[in-house]
Amino acid sequence: MRHLLSTRDLDRTTAVRILDIAEDMADVAQRAVPKLPTLRGKTVANLFFEDSTRTRLSFEAAAKRLSAEVITFSAKGSSVSKGESLKDTAQTIAAMGMDAVVLRHSASGAAATLAGSGWIDAAVVNAGDGTHEHPTQGLLDAYSIRKRLHGAASRGRDLDGVRVTIVGDIVHSRVARSNVWLLTTLGAEVSLVAPATLLPGAIDSWPVTASHDLDAAIAAKPDALMMLRVQAERMTSGFFPNEREYAREWGLSAERFARLDADTMVLHPGPMNRGLEISSAAADSARSVVLDQVTNGVSIRMAVLYLVLSGNDGTDA
Amino acid sequence: MTHLLITAATLLDGSRADLRVRDGVIVESGSGLAADGARVIDSDGLQALPGLVDLHTHLREPGSEQSETVLTGTRAAAAGGFTVVHAMANTQPVQDTAGVVEQVASLGAQHGYATVRPVGAVTVGLAGERLSEIGAMAGSRAAVRVFSDDGKCVSDALLLRRALEYVKTFDGVVAQHAQEPRLTEGAQMNEGALSSELGLAGWPAVAEESIIARDVLLAQHVGARLHICHVSTAGSVDIVRWAKARGIDVTAEVTPHHLLLTEQLAATYDPRYKVNPPLRREEDVLALRAALADGTIDVVATDHAPHPVEAKECAWPEAAVGMVGLESALAVVQESMVETGLLDWAGVARVLSTTPARIGRVAGYDAPLAVGSPANITLVDAAARGDFDLARLHGKSVNSPFLGRSLPGRVMAVVHDGRPTVLEGALLPTEEVATA
Numbered sequence: 062m063r064h065l066l067s068t069r070d071l072d073r074t075t076a077v078r079i080l081d082i083a084e085d086m087a088d089v090a091q092r093a094v095p096k097l098p099t100l101r102g103k104t105v106a107n108l109f110f111e112d113s114t115r116t117r118l119s120f121e122a123a124a125k126r127l128s129a130e131v132i133t134f135s136a137k138g139s140s141v142s143k144g145e146s147l148k149d150t151a152q153t154i155a156a157m158g159m160d161a162v163v164l165r166h167s168a169s170g171a172a173a174t175l176a177g178s179g180w181i182d183a184a185v186v187n188a189g190d191g192t193h194e195h196p197t198q199g200l201l202d203a204y205s206i207r208k209r210l211h212g213a214a215s216r217g218r219d220l221d222g223v224r225v226t227i228v229g230d231i232v233h234s235r236v237a238r239s240n241v242w243l244l245t246t247l248g249a250e251v252s253l254v255a256p257a258t259l260l261p262g263a264i265d266s267w268p269v270t271a272s273h274d275l276d277a278a279i280a281a282k283p284d285a286l287m288m289l290r291v292q293a294e295r296m297t298s299g300f301f302p303n304e305r306e307y308a309r310e311w312g313l314s315a316e317r318f319a320r321l322d323a324d325t326m327v328l329h330p331g332p333m334n335r336g337l338e339i340s341s342a343a344a345d346s347a348r349s350v351v352l353d354q355v356t357n358g359v360s361i362r363m364a365v366l367y368l369v370l371s372g373n374d375g376t377d378a
Numbered sequence: 379m380t381h382l383l384i385t386a387a388t389l390l391d392g393s394r395a396d397l398r399v400r401d402g403v404i405v406e407s408g409s410g411l412a413a414d415g416a417r418v419i420d421s422d423g424l425q426a427l428p429g430l431v432d433l434h435t436h437l438r439e440p441g442s443e444q445s446e447t448v449l450t451g452t453r454a455a456a457a458g459g460f461t462v463v464h465a466m467a468n469t470q471p472v473q474d475t476a477g478v479v480e481q482v483a484s485l486g487a488q489h490g491y492a493t494v495r496p497v498g499a500v501t502v503g504l505a506g507e508r509l510s511e512i513g514a515m516a517g518s519r520a521a522v523r524v525f526s527d528d529g530k531c532v533s534d535a536l537l538l539r540r541a542l543e544y545v546k547t548f549d550g551v552v553a554q555h556a557q558e559p560r561l562t563e564g565a566q567m568n569e570g571a572l573s574s575e576l577g578l579a580g581w582p583a584v585a586e587e588s589i590i591a592r593d594v595l596l597a598q599h600v601g602a603r604l605h606i607c608h609v610s611t612a613g614s615v616d617i618v619r620w621a622k623a624r625g626i627d628v629t630a631e632v633t634p635h636h637l638l639l640t641e642q643l644a645a646t647y648d649p650r651y652k653v654n655p656p657l658r659r660e661e662d663v664l665a666l667r668a669a670l671a672d673g674t675i676d677v678v679a680t681d682h683a684p685h686p687v688e689a690k691e692c693a694w695p696e697a698a699v700g701m702v703g704l705e706s707a708l709a710v711v712q713e714s715m716v717e718t719g720l721l722d723w724a725g726v727a728r729v730l731s732t733t734p735a736r737i738g739r740v741a742g743y744d745a746p747l748a749v750g751s752p753a754n755i756t757l758v759d760a761a762a763r764g765d766f767d768l769a770r771l772h773g774k775s776v777n778s779p780f781l782g783r784s785l786p787g788r789v790m791a792v793v794h795d796g797r798p799t800v801l802e803g804a805l806l807p808t809e810e811v812a813t814a
């Protein structure tokens with residue numbers, strides 16, 4: 062794997078292979094010394110044009126567990142809204158001999174632009190580009206769902222027939238996009254629930270079903286319910302009247318959570334707005350996978366860095 | 379003065395003739411004309427067209443000379459077969475006073491590559507708040523007849539109504555950039571399935587169509603002339619067709635890029651394909667071609683929009699909007715309209731010369747290639763075909779979406795007001811073309 066830019070272009074075999082390598086990486090974490098020498102001598106640049114402490118720390122931990130050097134460029138606050146900064150920063154990184162760039166950027170397509178630009182030779186891992194994709198988040202969600210369903214017997218399995226419902230701001234969510242493509246590629250049935258203002262207009266062309274009624278979605282007993290974070294700027298730009306109405310219609314309240322099937326797991330990419338899209342009763346319950354998602358994120362990012370940096374397609378891993 | 383003999387050119391009706399040009403005028407047409415001391419332009423096998431007239435060019439001077447100047451922009455125009463360009467008003471300072479439009483027009487006249495007709499701003503500073511000095515610009519030496527806030531839509535309905543009425547006083551026309559501003563905040567590409575997938579904010583067709591619908595009704599109400607810039611959707615075509623059927627005095631333009639390219643190119647995230655209005659769907663492209671062929675859309679206008687390299691070397695949402703188009707326009711029209719059988723060369727002359735000149739009130743273009751007409755002539759090798767490459771670009775900027783694409787036709791010679799600007803496929807030197 063040369064780069065990881067999106068889940069849209071992953072086939073099922075490759076996706077399962079990444080999840081399986083992440084299983085191996087998770088095993089490493091159980092050891093007394095949770096570290097592999099695999100990427101010794103390699104250097105990873107964390108290039109974050111947009112602030113995201115969680116994702117940045119997760120990639121840093123992943124790189125360090127594989128013995129890679131990590132240098133973090135947090136461009137927040139400097140003049141990175143100008144386009145040449147991506148080019149200049151990337152070329153600076155190239156001049157420093159980086160082997161991989163983990164890029165977080167507010168512009169959709171930034172990772173694809175960097176990978177296709179010819180400005181650098183390094184592998185590019187998309188750590189979230191605008192409202193386009195966040196492929197490692199999609200992968201860790203798929204991993205978390207598979208692990209919760211199959212436990213130690215997860216290796217080699219896809220998500221055939223697994224029913225996943227994603228709730229919230231689909232139209233602006235890179236997490237939703239990466240999940241839609243990846244989960245359906247893995248065989249899951251994905252349904253989306255949101256007010257019409259937060260669903261893409263051309264949803265008919267997506268491999269999903271879409272509706273507006275969270276209560277009906279809960280009654281349909283999905284295997285997994287993924288609640289998306291409501292971004293503050295949506296609340297002030299007229300996508301819905303106010304927080305109270307959003308919580309009432311599309312929040313996983315304690316009352317709704319009580320109606321949820323006992324086997325349904327609850328996911329959230331974090332950070333959570335408790336009381337808005339998710340209640341504490343749901344977030345802190347045994348059915349919540351939220352903390353597993355954080356742990357699994359490191360394993361997934363180890364797998365991805367390993368694949369793009371080892372020059373190994375993963376078949377013998 | 380200059381004496382030229384264009385020999386064996388193919389005219390618009392398909393016949394072949396020699397054309398004699400003396401003192402800026404076509405003085406004789408026939409076969410076997412004697413050279414008589416004239417500079418001979420051997421045009422055997424070349425298609426003769428009237429000099430092309432662009433209603434929509436961004437020359438960037440004054441203010442953004444790093445992107446283009448009047449000189450470099452008119453050189454690009456001549457290389458593309460144009461003899462007239464209408465220079466859009468969004469310069470810095472804005473072309474909203476007689477002083478600025480006269481300066482731009484006189485720069486064009488000095489350089490000699492093409493007649494520069496400045497477009498006046500409809501509102502002061504393009505701010506959309508109050509009318510600019512339209513009368514002063516109309517009465518200036520630049521004799522402005524086209525008024526536009528292009529780049530911005532005159533979205534205030536009352537202000538547009540007043541502009542339509544006021545411009546009528548001076549036999550001018552308002553050229554509207556039809557874009558409902560609130561519906562397109564942050565817009566990056568055509569809104570649809572692809573924009574949803576790419577995570578790029580959508581520019582919905584309705585944002586163009588709703589403005590055109592409102593504006594044709596306003597033009598009807600006040601009995602004024604209205605021109606719609608860069609129509610890009612099938613729905614807009616329907617509205618313009620409806621308006622014309624009602625007798626509303628509306629004209630419309632389409633850009634070459636909207637005749638050939640589709641939104642699918644945005645999937646590359648290559649900012650060369652970022653333009654406003656955005657590239658649309660295949661069905662829009664086909665509707666635009668049909669509308670141009672049947673006269674619903676009156677003209678092709680380039681919307682030549684030069685940008686420096688750094689404005690396009692970045693992520694798509696951060697990139698500038700616009701494409702250069704003067705040098706490729708004729709080739710793209712040949713590819714999309716002539717090779718497809720939708721237009722013949724007389725039709726090309728209509729949409730790229732006669733009609734835009736009429737809309738812009740440019741004299742001397744109403745009888746193309748006729749004896750007695752001013753000598754504005756473009757000679758094209760229509761049989762040529764090749765990859766459009768950097769050598770074909772003559773302006774300051776290289777943000778062309780056509781680089782690397784195979785296109786037909788090659789401009790071999792251009793005569794502007796009786797004097798050659800292009801011979802044997804090459805621009806003549808600046809000193810030779812300059813009139814001052």
Ligand SMILES: [Zn+2]
Nearest residue numbers: 528529555607
């Ligand atoms: Zn415009």
